[in-house]
Amino acid sequence: MTFIGNSIALIGNKGYEQVDNWAALFAAGFIVYSAIGIIRPALGEIMDKALENKLLEEVRKIAAAKKEVKRVEKCFICKMRFDYFVDIHIEVDADLTVADGHLIVHAAKDHLIKYNKKIRDALVHIEPYFLG
Incomplete structure (x- = not known):
């Protein structure tokens, strides 16, 4: 110029x-x-900008695909460099034992990480699901 x-x-x-x-x-x-x-x-x-809704919806759908998951309550995704970190709250049957809930959490976490290789880690919280 x-x-x-x-x-x-x-x-x-x-x-x-x-x-x-x-x-x-x-x-x-x-x-x-x-x-x-x-x-x-x-x-x-x-500034931890919110990610595009497409990825968020995909993660919610993948987590909800597990039959033990009754509902996805909250889902947050944080991007650090090239990786994603997921923080998700899922609702499971309130009458499950702690051991059963623990197995569901690990299955959901493993499923999320396997689904998208850019997800480095997932923190899965379980909440009781009550009808109504």
Whole structure:
């Protein structure tokens, strides 16, 4: 950009001196625009921006696919670098034993991690499910 401004200023002689300044200003604006495009995604990760709904809905659907899971209460996904960390609350039958609940939690966690290789870890909470 500044090359074009310099060329016009040199070829045009008198009266074209400001073209170089305007070309440099335009190039500076382009650099700022590019920098914002690069910084924006990084700031989103630093500020723990909410992820796109598509991934969130997929994770909810995968967790709800297990027959023991009655309902997905809450689901949060955090992205750190290239990996995702899932925090999910699932509701299971209230009459289950702690051991049965523990097995369901591990099955749900393993299923989520197996489903998407970018999910590094999943923290699965269980809640009692009551009809009504």
